[in-house]
Amino acid sequence: MSFLFEDFKGWKEYCDQHNKSLHQSVIDYEVEQKEISEALIWQGLENAYRVMKEAVQTGLTEDMKSKSGMIDNGAKKVFNHKQTVLSKEFQVLISRALAAKEVNSCMGRVVAAPTAGASGILPGVLVTLQEIQGLSDRQIMEGLLVGAGVALILEKRASIAGAVGGCQAETGSAAAMGAGAIVYCLGGNTNQVFNAVAITIQCMLGLVCDPVAGLVEVPCVVRNASAAAIANSSAQIALADVSAVIPVDECVEAMGEVGQSMETRYKETAMGGLAATTTGQAISKKVLIQDIEMLPDEE
């Protein structure tokens, strides 16, 4: 059954032929791969979604200052700011994505979905979707399963790691998972779900991985917020049946090709992009000195 997540075309064909929903096909796959019961899969999903909700809550209520000082309670500032740009819901979405990712940057507990660097996107998207649309936990978990199916294909055909494919592979993959999950949770059909994934990949394509001082803080935290916004815009577009034009499997192929051709300095090495700026370099030096000062004295 592992052929199921080779590509999106095959996934759709399998579901059509076996009269399975997208989320049920992922359950079947997980049961087969992990050799555990369906009940245990749902239990794992419940745990994962609980940790996501807790991360959002923690990031919005507890002190979130990272050791480097680069992250300093940004989520709470956004959440409490009086001025809204679009709507209260948009403000809350952004602050939740920031919040969960700040928890990761401050060494708290998150769900790596698909990676720790992108751990704010699904919590921000799904908790906000559930609240606005009045969805049950079960519906959200079905969306999470669809997101997992999306990630399996991206991992196979491109990458979900910044060190391999740049930030497009990390925050881009999480945004694609989120967009697919939103459309699925809102009753979209398979074409619309996959179209949302394709549109998201198109929006995130080419994003480099350039963490300042090699810490997953800047620009990672703000990219979680922008990726959450893109997941929502892509879902909105896909639900209206606006075509991505380039089929989803070809978008994934493009993502893999762009990732492969990206220079090493844009793959989590902290040697290019924002990490290589004057300020980025100065922060890097400061962090290094802090680390040396914290080393235990040798006798």
Ligand code: SF4
């Ligand atoms: S910049 Fe790199 S480390 Fe930061 S979120 Fe993106 S892929 Fe991860």
